[in-house]
Structure formats: C-alpha cells, structure tokens
Amino acid sequence: MDFGERTLSTEVLYRGKVLDLHVDQVELPGGRVTSREAVRHSPAVAIVAVEGNDIYLVRQFRHAVGDFILEIPAGIVESGETPLQTAAREIQEEIAMKAENLEEIGRIYTSPGFSDEEIVLFWAEGLSPSRLPADDDEFIQVEKVPLSQVWSMIDDGVIKDGKTIVALYRMALKGKIAYH
Structure with missing residues (x-):
C-alpha cells in the first residue's frame, strides 16, 4: 500500500528571508483530505x-x-x-x-x-x-x-x-x- 500524501493545494501564509510558512491541503491514503503546516526553509x-x-x-x-x-x-x-x-x-x-x-x-x-x-x-x-x-x-x-x-x-x-x-x-x- 502507498502511504504517501498528495498535495491538493498550497496557501502561503508568510514569506520571509530564510523561510516561508505554507498550509497545504493533502489527500491521505484512503482518500481523506486534511491540512498540513509546513515551514519551507532555505538549505x-x-x-x-x-x-x-x-x-x-x-x-x-x-x-x-x-x-x-x-x-x-x-x-x-x-x-x-x-x-x-x-x-x-x-x-x-x-x-x-x-x-x-x-x-x-x-x-x-x-x-x-x-x-x-x-x-x-x-x-x-x-x-x-x-x-x-x-x-x-x-x-x-x-x-x-x-x-x-x-x-x-x-x-x-x-x-x-x-x-x-x-x-x-x-x-x-x-x-x-x-x-x-
């Protein structure tokens, strides 16, 4: 079974010098949709x-x-x-x-x-x-x-x-x- 999540949409709440804050809507295995908060950080x-x-x-x-x-x-x-x-x-x-x-x-x-x-x-x-x-x-x-x-x-x-x-x-x- 594939346990990966599929991103459906992304809302960028904040853009900064070294990081951005995203709230993503994702589809879980089995089809349920939920949100994930993610910090996107510079390497x-x-x-x-x-x-x-x-x-x-x-x-x-x-x-x-x-x-x-x-x-x-x-x-x-x-x-x-x-x-x-x-x-x-x-x-x-x-x-x-x-x-x-x-x-x-x-x-x-x-x-x-x-x-x-x-x-x-x-x-x-x-x-x-x-x-x-x-x-x-x-x-x-x-x-x-x-x-x-x-x-x-x-x-x-x-x-x-x-x-x-x-x-x-x-x-x-x-x-x-x-x-x-």
Whole structure:
C-alpha cells in the first residue's frame, strides 16, 4: 500500500528571508483530505572545523530559543551558491579560517515533521587564517575547544545544538575524531 500524501493545494501564509510558512491541503491514503503546516526553509550548511586536537565552535544568541548557543559554524546557502561554496564562505566569515579541504560528510533534516530544512554537513581540514567580513546581523564569539571536552559538553547540556551533535558523532563514527 502507498502511504504517501498528495498535495491538493498550497496557501502561503508568510514569506520571509530564510523561510516561508505554507498550509497545504493533502489527500491521505484512503482518500481523506486534511491540512498540513509546513515551514519551507532555505538549505544550509554546517562545518566541523578541526585544527590539531581542537575544534572551532561559535557562540551566538539565537532569538528563537532566547539564549546563547554553542555550535559549529553554519549558514544559509545563498542564491547562486553551492553548499560547498557556502561552507567555504561561512568558515571565513565566522571563524576567520580557510580550509585546504572541505569534504561533505552527510545531510540531515532538522525537523521533518514540519520543516523541509536540510543541512549539508562538512568536514574542514588544512585550516589557515583567512577572514571575510561577518554578516552585519551576526554577533559571534569564536571558541577553540579541545576535542576531548566536547563529549562531556554534550552530556552536560552545554552543547545542545542538534546539527553540532549529529556532525560530531558522524565524524567520530568515521574515525576522524575520537569519541571519549
């Protein structure tokens, strides 16, 4: 049996800089019609940038949660950019580093129950200083953290950001960083 849903109509309730809010009328398997709310989000990237035994994290205030969050560098894919180009730009803007090698390590959906946001995860190595001007609406504090401390920071709730946690565990599974 096909359990997919067929979209019958879409009403756009809001259009924003990085997301739109849709209410879709869908037909369920068996023919019943219902509505689904969906956030249509611009694609994004997040980068695990490691230098020696340290990882670069950024601390910034996130309005939606009303708190400062410690996370890996990340950003929205701009029009005309590939995710790889965005990753290269974002680490220069956020941590003032350029990577000799950027490798895609996977893709994740952040909240597929209501959003189509996809984040492309990257591993950055061969870092050297290189700064691009930061976005004028971002206020970021860069923190270089020993990799040996990130697991306890996750366990203790210091790092709560989902993309950061997934990217770090993925890198540990791939053997690029040690899991303690």
